[in-house]
Amino acid sequence: MGHPLIRELWNHFPENMFLVRVEDNGHFTVEAANPAQLDTIGRECLGQPLPAFLPAATAESIYARYRECVARNKPMRYQEHAAFFDEHGNEQYGYWLTLIVPLHNADDAPQRVTHLFGISQDVTELHRARDALERHNQVLEARVEQRTAELQYANRELRLLNGQLEEMATRDFLTGCYNRRHIETLGQREIERARRYGTSLSVLMIDLDAFKQVNDTQGHAAGDAALKRVAASLQSALRASDLLGRFGGDEFMILLPESSNEDARATAERLQQQTHELAAISISVGVATLRRDDSLESLAVRADQQLLAAKREYHRKVSG
Numbered sequence: 348m349g350h351p352l353i354r355e356l357w358n359h360f361p362e363n364m365f366l367v368r369v370e371d372n373g374h375f376t377v378e379a380a381n382p383a384q385l386d387t388i389g390r391e392c393l394g395q396p397l398p399a400f401l402p403a404a405t406a407e408s409i410y411a412r413y414r415e416c417v418a419r420n421k422p423m424r425y426q427e428h429a430a431f432f433d434e435h436g437n438e439q440y441g442y443w444l445t446l447i448v449p450l451h452n453a454d455d456a457p458q459r460v461t462h463l464f465g466i467s468q469d470v471t472e473l474h475r476a477r478d479a480l481e482r483h484n485q486v487l488e489a490r491v492e493q494r495t496a497e498l499q500y501a502n503r504e505l506r507l508l509n510g511q512l513e514e515m516a517t518r519d520f521l522t523g524c525y526n527r528r529h530i531e532t533l534g535q536r537e538i539e540r541a542r543r544y545g546t547s548l549s550v551l552m553i554d555l556d557a558f559k560q561v562n563d564t565q566g567h568a569a570g571d572a573a574l575k576r577v578a579a580s581l582q583s584a585l586r587a588s589d590l591l592g593r594f595g596g597d598e599f600m601i602l603l604p605e606s607s608n609e610d611a612r613a614t615a616e617r618l619q620q621q622t623h624e625l626a627a628i629s630i631s632v633g634v635a636t637l638r639r640d641d642s643l644e645s646l647a648v649r650a651d652q653q654l655l656a657a658k659r660e661y662h663r664k665v666s667g
């Protein structure tokens with residue numbers, strides 16, 4: 348170690364330093380090792396080829412690197428996971444980050460690599476920390492994944508419940524058609540739409556005839572069943588765009604978008620016929636069609652007046 352600076356560096360550098368001689372028989376012999384290197388593998392390495400003091404597999408993999416460095420005649424930096432015997436002869440495993448530099452005897456043959464100078468840093472702890480971090484990350488990722496799945500499940504449940512709630516808020520519990528509040532909301536919407544697009548809109552108000560009698564003679568449950576049958580038969584006779592709601596008691600409201608008064612009257616007759624056939628119930632129907640100054644209320648009132656007139660007619664027919 349000629350120069351004092353090099354000597355000081357060699358003696359006090361905290362990482363392992365070594366000098367190996369390139370032998371003609373394919374071996375590499377340790378010519379020198381700094382104190383840090385000797386602390387790691389012991390003095391036995393000095394003057395020895397690698398297989399003399401390293402496990403065979405480790406020596407072979409290091410030899411492969413050395414040979415490559417000699418062949419390329421360029422410094423090489425690599426990392427390896429290697430087994431070695433410590434100064435007490437115990438087998439140890441570690442990760443090493445190594446730099447090897449080919450050296451030449453300039454006077455002799457300038458291109459021939461005679462030695463390799465190496466600096467090796469023990470990065471085992473770094474690896475352990477990285478592994479631990481990776482494991483920790485995996486645990487975290489798994490936890491995040493699980494939480495995400497739980498959240499998605501909760502969201503689905505919430506959407507389902509919201510759907511059910513909305514259903515409950517808009518539907519009539521007994522018949523399944525829209526409740527009064529919702530059919531009125533839809534009525535407002537349909538009036539706005541009809542005005543915007545200049546289309547017609549008709550409303551039917553329907554009341555079951557002599558329904559009280561069903562309740563009185565067959566009981567309330569039979570009355571409920573009849574209401575359901577009527578709602579179902581009304582629904583089945585309507586177009587998809589028509590909207591059926593239970594207005595209260597035995598009264599229903601139907602919105603018929605894009606229906607003229609004439610169309611609505613034809614629909615009313617069809618509904619009467621269908622309810623009679625499918626539900627064995629007679630219904631009275633009032634028809635009204637949207638006018639320029641109408642509100643939903645005034646439209647419904649006119650349909651109701653028509654319904655009362657139809658009722659009178661029904662009673663007249665029945666009593667007469």
Ligand SMILES: Nc1nc2c(ncn2[C@@H]2O[C@H](COP(=O)(O)OP(=O)(O)OP(=O)(O)O)[C@@H](O)[C@H]2O)c(=O)[nH]1
Nearest residue numbers: 554555556557558559560562567568570571596597
């Ligand atoms: N089963 C049952 N009956 C109901 C329900 N809501 C209202 N009703 C009954 O429906 C009947 C309505 O009577 P009205 O419309 O006044 O009398 P009606 O016998 O139909 O006579 P007209 O309408 O004049 O033909 C009453 O007996 C109410 O008790 C319900 O949810 N279920």
